[in-house]
Amino acid sequence: MMNNADASGGAAVVVRGLHVRRGRNEVLDGLSLAVPRGRIVGLLGPSGSGKTTLMRAIVGVQVIRSGEIEVLGLPAGSTALRTRVAYVTQQPSVYDDLTVRQNLRYFRRVLGAPASDVERVIGRTELGPVAERLVGTLSGGQRGRVSLAAALLGSPELLVLDEPTVGLDPVLRVELWALFRALADDGVTLLVSSHVMDEAKRCDRLLLMRDGELLADDTVDGVLEVTGTDDVEAAFLRLIERGEPDLRSPAEAADAGGHGRHAASPAPAERAPEESR
Amino acid sequence: MTLTRTFATAGRVLAQIRHDPRTIGLLVVVPSLLIGLVAWIFTDTDVFSGIGPAMIALFPFIVMFLVTSIATLRERRSGTLERLLSMPLGKGDFILGYALAFGLLAVVQTAVAVSFAVWVCGLEISGSIWLLFAVAVADALLGTALGLLASAFARTEFQVVQFMPVLVFPQILLGGIFIPRDQLPAVLEAISEWLPLSYAIDALQAVAADSESTAWVVGKLLVIGAWIVGSIVVGSVTLRRRTP
Numbered sequence: 366m367m368n369n370a371d372a373s374g375g376a377a378v379v380v381r382g383l384h385v386r387r388g389r390n391e392v393l394d395g396l397s398l399a400v401p402r403g404r405i406v407g408l409l410g411p412s413g414s415g416k417t418t419l420m421r422a423i424v425g426v427q428v429i430r431s432g433e434i435e436v437l438g439l440p441a442g443s444t445a446l447r448t449r450v451a452y453v454t455q456q457p458s459v460y461d462d463l464t465v466r467q468n469l470r471y472f473r474r475v476l477g478a479p480a481s482d483v484e485r486v487i488g489r490t491e492l493g494p495v496a497e498r499l500v501g502t503l504s505g506g507q508r509g510r511v512s513l514a515a516a517l518l519g520s521p522e523l524l525v526l527d528e529p530t531v532g533l534d535p536v537l538r539v540e541l542w543a544l545f546r547a548l549a550d551d552g553v554t555l556l557v558s559s560h561v562m563d564e565a566k567r568c569d570r571l572l573l574m575r576d577g578e579l580l581a582d583d584t585v586d587g588v589l590e591v592t593g594t595d596d597v598e599a600a601f602l603r604l605i606e607r608g609e610p611d612l613r614s615p616a617e618a619a620d621a622g623g624h625g626r627h628a629a630s631p632a633p634a635e636r637a638p639e640e641s642r
Numbered sequence: 643m644t645l646t647r648t649f650a651t652a653g654r655v656l657a658q659i660r661h662d663p664r665t666i667g668l669l670v671v672v673p674s675l676l677i678g679l680v681a682w683i684f685t686d687t688d689v690f691s692g693i694g695p696a697m698i699a700l701f702p703f704i705v706m707f708l709v710t711s712i713a714t715l716r717e718r719r720s721g722t723l724e725r726l727l728s729m730p731l732g733k734g735d736f737i738l739g740y741a742l743a744f745g746l747l748a749v750v751q752t753a754v755a756v757s758f759a760v761w762v763c764g765l766e767i768s769g770s771i772w773l774l775f776a777v778a779v780a781d782a783l784l785g786t787a788l789g790l791l792a793s794a795f796a797r798t799e800f801q802v803v804q805f806m807p808v809l810v811f812p813q814i815l816l817g818g819i820f821i822p823r824d825q826l827p828a829v830l831e832a833i834s835e836w837l838p839l840s841y842a843i844d845a846l847q848a849v850a851a852d853s854e855s856t857a858w859v860v861g862k863l864l865v866i867g868a869w870i871v872g873s874i875v876v877g878s879v880t881l882r883r884r885t886p
Contacts, residue, residue: 387886424728428886442884447730458721462658471657474650475731499661515725 377554383432407568451516457508461501478519565597643732651739673701674758681763695846703785710789748782768852781842787873794880813839838869
């Protein structure tokens with residue numbers, strides 16, 4: 366049973382049998398998946414596939430019907446997770462009528478993070494030149510980075526980012542992915558949603574979603590290999606045609622008692638998240 | 643709930659308002675202008691000395707209700723409330739932070755309105771001006787607290803504006819401005835006994851005429867205080883960390 370322990374010990378997020386209904390629609394219908402620690406996991410799918418609902422459920426702000434969600438070993442939404450998990454919504458959720466620095470100072474005080482964190486996250490998101498400007502006067506991309514900077518305060522162990530690169534120019538997009546990679550190298554787990562399939566190749570693992578169900582939970586290479594394609598968009602279509610999902614997730618392995626279906630998944634190097642803080 | 647987070651929130655709300663000088667101007671000036679208008683309308687009569695105290699209750703109450711309900715609703719709609727509630731911010735920190743910030747504004751606004759009514763419009767106050775001020779501030783705070791509560795039940799800006807006629811107008815109509823409350827039909831008089839604005843208007847009129855003891859006025863103040871606390875508690879209970 367070593368594998369079993371490994372799988373759950375190495376997972377930042379484990380979702381089992383998640384059902385979410387919004388209004389009369391079954392948005393998520395029995396979803397199970399796992400997000401390994403210290404990795405960038407891409408959550409891809411067309412709009413309306415349930416990505417945001419899944420992210421909200423993981424962060425603990427979504428009312429769920431049934432299912433289990435474990436985040437960093439605790440039930441999603443636990444009080445103890447509020448400083449360890451950060452969520453960036455698709456719409457930048459910062460105050461337009463405050464400056465960049467005032468926004469970050471306020472969120473820092475709410476989080477109880479050290480005062481030096483404000484300068485650190487301004488540096489990391491390269492917002493220095495606009496730090497004294499009102500957020501309402503910034504471009505959409507800059508506002509998004511302010512929202513991201515607020516999420517980096519207090520060095521959370523899990524970052525849940527909903528479409529962080531939407532509408533960004535290619536140079537900024539590359540810089541942002543470099544930042545995500547640097548964070549992952551520090552041991553932070555990132556769950557990043559996107560509807561741009563190109564971005565998939567920058568992730569360590571992919572969760573492909575459609576109509577509230579998983580089409581794939583695998584590494585990028587794994588998905589391409591299973592579908593015999595060389596880009597993720599084609600793989601997505603192939604999986605829909607095939608009608609059978611590609612699930613080689615650590616969660617599956619854990620549920621099945623650890624017999625070797627997750628051969629293709631990377632064994633995440635065990636990192637104690639505390640070390641990186 | 644922690645003091646640091648409550649004060650951080652109050653400071654943040656005030657910083658937002660500081661960046662919006664037009665709102666500050668409107669908040670401070672509008673009630674005084676309206677009181678001045680009422681005084682002008684009744685220049686050649688003695689009506690103003692009768693309803694002037696009630697005007698001090700009315701205009702700051704309405705303005706604070708509107709400003710607070712829209713500000714908190716904006717926070718819900720922009721996603722910042724969801725972000726805050728996914729952080730270690732208590733619901734009480736949020737509501738009290740708003741109440742503190744807008745309460746401070748209410749104090750400034752009321753001070754200007756009372757001064758204007760008394761020294762510019764010549765409203766005669768026979769009782770203690772400090773007591774008048776205390777009642778007026780409590781009343782503006784009541785507007786803030788009810789505004790916080792109303793925003794909890796509104797999904798859109800349109801809805802929250804509709805709450806004003808629902809929550810505020812009946813209190814004005816039954817508060818004893820148009821006709822003394824004891825001359826209302828029995829049912830309406832009984833209802834008016836339950837409305838917080840009635841207490842504020844009664845108290846302000848009593849102070850202006852110096853017709854009741856200080857203890858009686860303080861009794862009315864306590865009722866208003868209970869309404870403020872009640873609205874803040876109910877308002878914070880209605881905040882949800884998880885939403886559908």
